[in-house]
Amino acid sequence: MVKIGNIEIGEFPLLLAPMEDVSDPPFRAVCKENGADLMYTEFISSEGLIRNAAKSLEKLDIYDYERPIGIQIFGDKIESMREAASIAEEAKPEMIDINYGCPVKKVACKGAGAGILLDIPKMQKMTAEIVKQVNLPVTVKTRLGWDDSTIKIVEVAQRLQDVGIAALTIHGRTRKQMYKGEADWTKIAEVKNHPDIHIPIFGNGDIDSPEKAVEYKNRYGVDGIMIGRAAIGYPWIFNEIKHFMKTGQHLTAPTIQDRVNATKKHLNFSVEWKGDKKGIFEMRRHYTNYFRGIPHFKPYRTRLVESISHEEILDILSEIENNFTEVFAS
Structure with missing residues (x-):
């Protein structure tokens, strides 16, 4: 130990x-x-x-x-x-x-x-x-x-x-x-x-x-x-x-649900800790990293970064989960 x-x-x-x-x-x-x-x-x-x-x-x-x-x-x-x-x-x-x-x-x-x-x-x-x-x-x-x-x-x-x-x-x-x-x-x-x-x-x-x-x-x-x-x-x-x-074995890679849930938790805590404006602004640097490697993600990233509404960002994340679940399952 x-x-x-x-x-x-x-x-x-x-x-x-x-x-x-x-x-x-x-x-x-x-x-x-x-x-x-x-x-x-x-x-x-x-x-x-x-x-x-x-x-x-x-x-x-x-x-x-x-x-x-x-x-x-x-x-x-x-x-x-x-x-x-x-x-x-x-x-x-x-x-x-x-x-x-x-x-x-x-x-x-x-x-x-x-x-x-x-x-x-x-x-x-x-x-x-x-x-x-x-x-x-x-x-x-x-x-x-x-x-x-x-x-x-x-x-x-x-x-x-x-x-x-x-x-x-x-x-x-x-x-x-x-x-x-x-x-x-x-x-x-x-x-x-x-x-x-x-x-x-x-x-x-x-x-x-x-x-x-x-x-x-x-x-x-x-x-x-x-x-x-x-x-x-x-x-x-x-x-x-x-x-x-x-x-000696690999864990299953995080699913789109895992990625979305982690991003939501991070965002929610960021807003709770820093307030809406600063919490939303400082989360922008993280979206690309949480969804790295997902094809055709750029339009969603743009929307996430441009949004100034906590609720809207949560809705976009839910949309990402719904639209990319099949990509991860295939």
Whole structure:
């Protein structure tokens, strides 16, 4: 059984990655229902939290059915990160996660996210301060390095473990790679298999099928896998991986009813949580993903995206279910 602190998260846990503008409570709801063992919030700006910015405070919303859940924070100032960790702790998550992996320019080039990989002593000091500040387990998500010439991930893991983190997730790319090329899991395995590393090590990057999840589990020996982009519009991937690991067989692919039901649940929660206008607007990015691969879907997508009525969107989704059931059955 894998534990983060005293929190049991399964024999081989599947984690939902924190993704900006994606991993909000409505999205997490459908992923939890479909087998995610541990989830994280979208990353939250430490400066936003300590200044009571509405967008940052909204991201602290967590619900009991999501547990266990971690709140992820990012920033470049140690004192701000300490204070933000305390604010996040008050929201009563199971753990606090530190983002040392975000590669986007506006974060990394200011020394936050993956930018801190250029200053490992500061990374260690910041982590130590956060561990001392809160009474919850502290976890970290990071990348291999800034670029190929700065990969020191084994040293990073040892330093972070030394100051008390409870688990480490490693995305198998450098900051320079962004999301291009293949993730290098051999470097993740070097950390996991190092004799001095005893905390759980989770791998992240390119897991998009049950076969790959099993292959990487067996080949690299990680304690669990974090899944990000592959879960967008396809929350069923968690249960599909679990079933394949257990039986070697594939679960039946989601039907059109499954897709419509998940979309409706996501939409309803989005409207409930954010209000009609914002909830409907922010769902628009998800429709293509939920119905990916369905032939002749574009006219329906256009209608879904253009509609500003919750009821009308639900009617369009019901129409999709009725019109495409035969396509999926054949």
